[in-house]
Amino acid sequence: MQLGKTQTLKISEKNTSGWILTDDSGEKAFLPKIFVQDDKEVDDEIEVFVYQDDNKLKATTEIPLAEVGQFAVMSCVQSLPSGAFMDWGIIKDLFVPYKQQKSKIIEGKRYLVHLYVDEDLELITGTTKFKRNPQYQDLPFKQGDKVDLILMNESELGWNVVVNKEYIGLVYASDVFKKLYPLSEETGYIKAIREDGKIDVSLQPEGFENIDEFKQKILDKLNENYGLLYLSDKSSPEQIKEELHMSKKNFKKALGGLYKDKIVDILDDKIKLV
Template sequence: MKLGKTQTLKIAEINNSGAFLESENGERAFLPKIFLDENAEIDNDVEVFVYQDDDRLKATTEIPNAEVGEFAVMNCVQSLPSGAFMDWGIIKDLFVPYKQQKGKIIEGKRYLVYVYIDEASGRITGTTKFKRNQNYENVPFKAGEKVDLIIAGQSELGWNVVINKKYLGLVYTSDVFKKLYPLSEEIGYIKTIREDGKIDVTLQKQGFVQNIDEFKQKILDKLEENYGLLYLTDDSSPEEIKEELQMSKKNFKKAIGGLYKENIIEILEDKIKLINEE
């Protein structure tokens, strides 16, 4: 039985309280009646998440925010001297021992938590202490692949991120063209998987050809918002362009060049203008 994982188990016994589910090797977990289908029968397969409750294996059809080996943003529901209890999406809260807290966890606040099995106790445990700059082997990504990100926090080089709930990576400051907030979710793209196993991520697709329509549309949207005028030109600073459009100066210049060739905009001394706009 895979502790802390979602899996398919077979119903071995049903009673008034629920059902005992059994794995292929004969291990059992109890599924409370509230999660049991009223038409369930012996030998039916059930997809469940398996966890511990008072040294007893239990199952639930609820979907946890994170399984063992994954990260998730969780809210603290109770903080005690011994540790904190986090809401991780199932009926039982996840315990983060005091020694596994990077800083004291405060009730009612949200934290990025990694779920693992503690070697000493054998129990599913949470931690807010993890190495931000991990070295991985056999990373299942390729350059340019679209991924889901959780913004972990800022560093000297940029922003630490969690990739697809399982891997830690970095978005360099030079690749950030929008305001980011810790614990928020973003879409990203794998930029580089380095020889040392570290993962670099970008918030935009690599290559101008892939992005040209996106950048042009962003400029057109901004022009529409500003009555056909945008006070940016080739001479505008990278900071001004980033603040206004969340893109690099290089991509801005290529995009307005394309719009100009398509006779959609005029490029004036101190601004760009939609053609046929009054």
Template sequence: MQPGKTQTLKISEKNNSGWILEDNSGEKAFLSKIFIDEEKEVGEDIEVFIYQDDSKLKATTEIPLAEVGEFAVMSCVQSLPSGAFMDWGIIKDLFIPYKQQKTKIIEGKRYLVYLYVDEDLELITGTTKFKRNPQYENLPFQKGDKVNLIMMNESELGWNVVINKKYIGLIYASDVFKKLYPLSEEQGYIKEIREDGKIDVSLQPQGFENIDEFKQKILTRLEENFGLLHLSDKSSPEDIKDEVQMSKKNFKKAIGGLYKDKLIEILDDKIRLL
């Protein structure tokens, strides 16, 4: 049985308080009746999340914000000298020891948290201390894949980000075309997986094969702005970035495609919806 993970277990016993669940090795966890909203028989399987409470394994049908080996943004519900308790999305709060806090965690504030199992205590634990741009092997995605991002922090190079809740990557400052905020969520694209195992990410798809997304974005802005945008292929990169959140290169590709499709008219200092 894996604490901190969602898994499928078998119902081995029922009582007035809930169900006893069992894995293939015979290890047991308790599922309280407050989480039971469907009728199942002894011997049937159920998918649950396993957590620890007073050194006992318990199960819940609640969905946690993150599992062991993942990142999530959590709010602090209580801060003590020994550590902080975070709202994990399940009935049991997650504990972050004081020594695992990058800065002192304050009650009511939100933090990016990574979950792991403390090898000495064998307990699910949180930390706000993690490596920047670590090296990875056997990544489950490739260049061009669309991914979910959590914005970590801005640095001299750009923005450090969490990719699909599990991996840390970097968006270079030259690829940022919109205002970003720590702990916000964005969609991005794998730009490059480097030989050293580090991951470069972009907020925009790469290449002509993804030009339709840029074209649609410009059409949407034109419709919102009564069919007129004071941008053209002569506009500065800064003006294009502020107005449509894309690079000048991608903007020129997109309006060229829209012009060929006879959807817009390109004038000296503006584009107009036809």
């Protein structure tokens, strides 16, 4: 039985309180009646999330915000001297012990939480203490891959981010072209996986194969401004960043493509739709 993971189990017994589920080894978990499905019978399989409650394995068909080994943004529903209880999307709240809190968790506020199994207690536990920019091996993505990001915090180098709920990476300040906020979600792209196992992330795709996205941004802005945009290939990176939220490099590539396609004219201080 994989504690803190979604898995497929077999229905071995039904009673008035719920169902007994088993895995291939015969280990059991209890699925309360509120989660049973009328179209299932004994020996059928069902996908559930397994957690621990009152020293017993229980199952739910609810989808948690995160599983063991992952990060998620959660709201605190109760804060006590011993720790805090977080809403992680299932019937039982997640406990973050006081010693696992980077700063005291306050009821009603949102926090980035990482899930792990406490080996001493064999309980799914949360922590807001995690290593910044850790080193990884055998990552499941490559340069250029599109990924989901959770923004952690801003540093001198840029923004620390969670990549696909499981990994910590960095968006360098030079790659930030819009206002960002902690705990918000963004789409990102793997910029580089360094030899030391650290992950560099960009908020924009790179290369000519991705230029259509930037061409569309320019066209959208032109349409908003009645066919005129007071930018050109001579504009400063700061002006382009403020107006279009893209780098000058990507702007020049996209602008060149639009000009070649005879969609825009490039003047000294502006561009306009043909």
